[in-house]
Amino acid sequence: MPLHLYNTLSGKVEEFAPSQDNTVRMYACGPTVYDYGHIGNFRTFVAVDILRRFLRQSGHKLQHVMNITDVDDKIIRNAARDKKTVQEYTRKYEEAFLEDMGSLNLERPERLVRATEHIPAMAEFIAALEKKGFAYRTEDGSYYFRIAMFPEYGKLSKKDFGGMETGARVDVDEYEKDNARDFALWKSPKEGEAFWESSIGPGRPGWHIECSVMSMKYLGDSFDLHAGGEDLTFPHHENEIAQSEALTGKIFSRHWMHVRFLLVEGEKMSKSAGNFFTLRDLLVKGHKPSSIRFLLTSVPYRKQLNFTMAGLEQAAKSVERLRTFAARMRMMRLPAGTNPAAQEAAAKARREMRAGMEDDLNTAYASAAVFDMVREMNTLADHGELREGDKAPSLEVLELFDEIFAVMKDDDADKMKAAMEWAREHGLVGEAAKTISDEEVNRLIEERNAAKKARDFARSDALRKQLADGGIVLEDTKDGTRWKRK
Numbered sequence: 001m002p003l004h005l006y007n008t009l010s011g012k013v014e015e016f017a018p019s020q021d022n023t024v025r026m027y028a029c030g031p032t033v034y035d036y037g038h039i040g041n042f043r044t045f046v047a048v049d050i051l052r053r054f055l056r057q058s059g060h061k062l063q064h065v066m067n068i069t070d071v072d073d074k075i076i077r078n079a080a081r082d083k084k085t086v087q088e089y090t091r092k093y094e095e096a097f098l099e100d101m102g103s104l105n106l107e108r109p110e111r112l113v114r115a116t117e118h119i120p121a122m123a124e125f126i127a128a129l130e131k132k133g134f135a136y137r138t139e140d141g142s143y144y145f146r147i148a149m150f151p152e153y154g155k156l157s158k159k160d161f162g163g164m165e166t167g168a169r170v171d172v173d174e175y176e177k178d179n180a181r182d183f184a185l186w187k188s189p190k191e192g193e194a195f196w197e198s199s200i201g202p203g204r205p206g207w208h209i210e211c212s213v214m215s216m217k218y219l220g221d222s223f224d225l226h227a228g229g230e231d232l233t234f235p236h237h238e239n240e241i242a243q244s245e246a247l248t249g250k251i252f253s254r255h256w257m258h259v260r261f262l263l264v265e266g267e268k269m270s271k272s273a274g275n276f277f278t279l280r281d282l283l284v285k286g287h288k289p290s291s292i293r294f295l296l297t298s299v300p301y302r303k304q305l306n307f308t309m310a311g312l313e314q315a316a317k318s319v320e321r322l323r324t325f326a327a328r329m330r331m332m333r334l335p336a337g338t339n340p341a342a343q344e345a346a347a348k349a350r351r352e353m354r355a356g357m358e359d360d361l362n363t364a365y366a367s368a369a370v371f372d373m374v375r376e377m378n379t380l381a382d383h384g385e386l387r388e389g390d391k392a393p394s395l396e397v398l399e400l401f402d403e404i405f406a407v408m409k410d411d412d413a414d415k416m417k418a419a420m421e422w423a424r425e426h427g428l429v430g431e432a433a434k435t436i437s438d439e440e441v442n443r444l445i446e447e448r449n450a451a452k453k454a455r456d457f458a459r460s461d462a463l464r465k466q467l468a469d470g471g472i473v474l475e476d477t478k479d480g481t482r483w484k485r486k
């Protein structure tokens with residue numbers, strides 16, 4: 001069976017295949033680099049990574065473009081506030097984002113492109129829209145898209161804009177969700193803020209135009225798939241469709257994939273609710289990148305994932321189980337031959353993993369198939385019923401699994417160390433520590449007690465240090481270990 005994927009545009013699960021040759025041409029909206037990436041962002045980026053890895057495993061070639069939004073209202077405001085150029089302000093976050101991608105084993109798209117390096121092309125695009133009557137210039141030198149000229153407006157988000165006010169405009173990047181207004185393609189300069197000279201005058205691009213211009217430049221007027229988090233459906237993607245299809249008269253992206261927003265501890269993630277985590281926050285708090293990646297893949301992309309600390313610990317155990325199993329298979333000495341039950345367990349896991357992924361990337365089903373195999377194989381091994389010839393098929397299943405899930409390689413410690421060094425350099429260690437939960441402190445203390453009991457003093461010292469770095473002071477008394485926050 002080929003891959004079936006939900007298409008927001010048609011509202012249906014459809015067979016997905018590239019339209020020309022064997023190459024999938026896809027565009028994914030990338031990060032706005034004004035801050036460090038949070039786990040909500042990475043929920044979406046991991047989902048897109050899973051798609052690309054599965055497409056490659058299925059024999060496709062990829063031409064995957066991702067933009068870096070290094071210009072928008074917030075960036076321009078923050079750069080002006082910090083007396084930096086836009087480039088100085090954004091580069092630090094862009095580099096951090098690329099490092100974070102590495103921590104989570106996200107494959108690099110074939111092309112990563114910056115908005116600020118495509119400004120002349122954006123100006124040309126806008127001029128061409130104006131020529132066709134789809135864009136107009138206002139007195140201050142800004143340009144807007146005339147949505148009344150594009151009757152299909154709303155076809156992606158399925159919103160009915162029948163009663164919309166013609167000529168009403170919006171020029172901020174933060175939108176009212178249900179209101180259709182002519183949107184800004186180009187904004188004239190504001191006092192004290194960065195702007196670019198261009199063929200349509202000085203100013204800066206609106207947010208939507210960058211994705212239309214960069215996707216079409218590298219993928220052509222029409223391409224196979226466009227992806228992003230569900231919040232981008234409207235207005236961002238709706239506006240991309242309007243701009244692009246108005247200009248070319250051709251279908252822009254055939255397929256649209258949107259990733260459901262994640263919740264943290266059952267709530268919408270927000271800084272004010274105290275449940276906002278960057279990837280770095282979690283690494284500095286001692287969570288493994290492989291656990292984070294595994295948790296982010298554990299729920300299929302269209303279902304709501306509730307990211308919890310308990311879930312993260314469970315994910316760590318799941319990854320550990322797989323790694324232990326792989327090590328066991330590699331090391332075990334077994335009698336020659338094969339056991340048909342083991343052979344069938346591996347074949348079934350292979351089949352079901354594929355069937356799960358083909359079913360709208362059902363990662364939960366696919367990984368469950370692998371865990372079933374691990375359980376069966378472990379039981380057979382415990383009973384002395386496994387044979388030498390059973391190892392290879394089960395290890396192959398794990399390899400196929402890992403081509404997509406990418407959690408088997410045990411390189412967590414190095415990545416966490418790098419995150420800790422970064423936090424120390426930025427004076428963030430104490431800060432991150434404030435968020436270490438009591439539960440985690442108690443768990444680390446228990447681990448330290450166990451290490452002491454086993455006379456593993458190097459380990460117990462390391463745990464004391466980890467706690468100290470987190471601002472936790474220990475006091476060993478005859479009644480046990482007491483602790484307080486610095």
Ligand code: AMP
Pocket residue numbers: 029030031032033039040041042043044045069227228229230231232259260261262263269
């Ligand atoms: P931004 O850096 O805000 O432009 O967002 C980058 C990507 O992360 C976009 O595709 C967003 O839709 C996605 N995103 C932001 N918050 C969340 C969330 N809580 N859950 C899932 N995806 C998100």
Ligand code: ZN
Pocket residue numbers: 028029030211236
């Ligand atoms: Zn975009």
